[in-house]
Amino acid sequence: AQSVTQPDIHITVSEGASLELRCNYSYGATPYLFWYVQSPGQGLQLLLKYFSGDTLVQGIKGFEAEFKRSQSSFNLRKPSVHWSDAAEYFCAVGARGSNYQLIWGAGTKLIIKP
């Protein structure tokens, strides 16, 4: 069965420091990959997505992610985090054979130290 693994439940980063959130997936072909962010008390918002082409994808709020087929990974990065980036981040992959179903990771909660 398809799965998405976000190995880190929580990550604490100092404001201004760089960030990398990990995401690994299981999928037989080229997947459709997504990162969503959920701020406290709010719904999820799409940060970026990868379907094909350039493996380095730019998103909103200064985030980027890199698709690495050999590692089955789609890690999210930001060079310098801001306190407003404190939120929960979800990686998702399009379910095989579906044009609407997403397989979601469990999420990584980002805590920003002042």
Next chain:
Amino acid sequence: DAGVIQSPRHEVTEMGQEVTLRCKPISGHNSLFWYRQTMMRGLELLIYFNNNVPIDDSGMPEDRFSAKMPNASFSTLKIQPSEPRDSAVYFCASSSQQGLGSPLHFGNGTRLTVT
């Protein structure tokens, strides 16, 4: 655009009572999703509508759950009777067209507590 609007934001009810959650998708969006979020199970797709027609309700936990979309601007998720294990945050999301290329736009959710 006002975004996806859900009501109520919070609902506290007693076991056995009927609960109705409401959603107004973004105008012009023809795909609507109901998700449930819990600590134990994460995000689960409950039901998916396209052009007001239920396409996939395989995620609806049991017959106590039902969802309707009488028109393009309104959907409801009903739980009758409610049970404590239904306590969760329920999200409605819409997208502009069918297909993974269209991003999901989520509402702020309804936090349901069943005592």
